[in-house]
Amino acid sequence: KQEVTQIPAALSVPEGENLVLNCSFTDSAIYNLQWFRQDPGKGLTSLLLIQSSQREQTSGRLNASLDKSSGRSTLYIAASQPGDSATYLCAVIYNFNKFYFGSGTKLNVKP
Amino acid sequence: EPEVTQTPSHQVTQMGQEVILRCVPISNHLYFYWYRQILGQKVEFLVSFYNNEISEKSEIFDDQFSVERPDGSNFTLKIRSTKLEDSAMYFCASSGTLTGAGYTFGSGTRLTVV
Numbered sequence: 001k002q003e004v005t006q007i008p009a010a011l012s013v014p015e016g017e018n019l020v021l022n023c024s025f026t027d028s029a030i031y032n033l034q035w036f037r038q039d040p041g042k043g044l045t046s047l048l049l050i051q052s053s054q055r056e057q058t059s060g061r062l063n064a065s066l067d068k069s070s071g072r073s074t075l076y077i078a079a080s081q082p083g084d085s086a087t088y089l090c091a092v093i094y095n096f097n098k099f100y101f102g103s104g105t106k107l108n109v110k111p
Numbered sequence: 112e113p114e115v116t117q118t119p120s121h122q123v124t125q126m127g128q129e130v131i132l133r134c135v136p137i138s139n140h141l142y143f144y145w146y147r148q149i150l151g152q153k154v155e156f157l158v159s160f161y162n163n164e165i166s167e168k169s170e171i172f173d174d175q176f177s178v179e180r181p182d183g184s185n186f187t188l189k190i191r192s193t194k195l196e197d198s199a200m201y202f203c204a205s206s207g208t209l210t211g212a213g214y215t216f217g218s219g220t221r222l223t224v225v
Contacts, residue, residue, distance in 0.1 A: 034214075043218035044154070044202065089154065097142055097206070098167065099214070101154040 002027050006090055006102035013080055014110050021075040021105045023090030028068045035064050035075050036089040038104065044089065048075070080109045113137040115217035117203050123223045124193055132188045132220045134203030140213070143186045144204040145178065147171070148219075154202065160186065193224045 003026045013019055023033070035047045048057045048064040050073070056065040063076040077084060087106045091099040116135040124130045136143050145157040158168040160178050175197075177189045186205075190197055200221050206214040 036216075041200075041221070043200075044216045046216070091154070093214075097159045097161075098144065098156040099146070099154070100156075103153050 002092070002094055002100050004090055004092055004100050004102040006088075006105050008105060009103065010106040010108070012108040012110065015080060015082060017080050017109075018076070018078050019080055019107070021077070021088050021090075021107070023073040023075070023102055025071045025073075025092050025100070027094060028071050029094060030068065031093045033064075033066055033073050033090065033092045034099070035062075035073075036091060038087045038089055040087075047088075077107075080107075082109045082111050085109050113215070115203055115205055115215050117201075117217035117220050119220060120218070121221045121223070123225060126195060126224055127192050130190050130193055130222065132190075132201050132203075132222070134186045134188075134217055135184055136186055136203070136205030137207075137213075137215055138184070140205035140207045140215075142166075142206045142208075143178075143180070144206075145188045146202040146204065146216075147199040148202065149196075149199045157188075157201075190222075193222075195224050198222055198224045 005024045007022045030052055032051045034049045036044045037047055050057050050066040061078040066073045085108050087104040089104045090102040093099055118133045143160040146154050148154045156169050158172045159166045175191050179187050200219045202219045203217040
């Protein structure tokens with residue numbers, strides 16, 4: 001059974017810190033991995049998509065890396081801001097058409 | 112940028128009532144999905160739909176649930192007799208391929224069963 005695990009479950013940091021969110025998955029035969037942001041009670045905002053052949057993707061202050069062989073991905077957030085406070089979800093596609101989601105990391109960036 | 116549109120954004124229904132959640136996928140996409148997220152839990156896959164039929168469904172998607180593409184633009188999820196435990200956020204998604212590229216989620220419908 002495919003499982004996606006995210007560590008830590010929650011994280012509180014002061015504004016300006018660089019931080020790393022971790023995601024691991026049990027089966028390395030993924031097609032791609034995606035990081036999402038979810039604000040309380042809201043939908044899923046796609047942040048970064050990494051294809052299985054790629055090692056990393058960058059968008060602004062966000063950088064996501066993928067190590068398929070070890071079943072890990074990290075989301076790096078540089079110079080965190082209070083507006084980054086949200087839950088960050090990692091999700092993978094294995095077999096053709098459905099995402100498996102992690103439970104998320106709830107981030108709080110304190111002013 | 113193309114969007115997946117879901118209506119309504121919030122629906123309250125009485126237990127035992129039928130409810131239909133509506134979605135307009137991206138126009139040139141061929142694969143359609145429903146997911147749900149019970150408050151405080153993971154986003155879970157419910158069903159995928161391609162070529163006017165279900166291609167895969169999870170164990171959650173029992174006989175109380177059905178999906179339909181009634182015309183060329185809408186994709187619906189029907190829950191026949193709602194239960195309290197059906198209260199959740201329901202996400203529609205669509206993609207143009209089977210490998211996740213272009214996979215786009217809607218903003219969700221929050222279903223509250225009272």
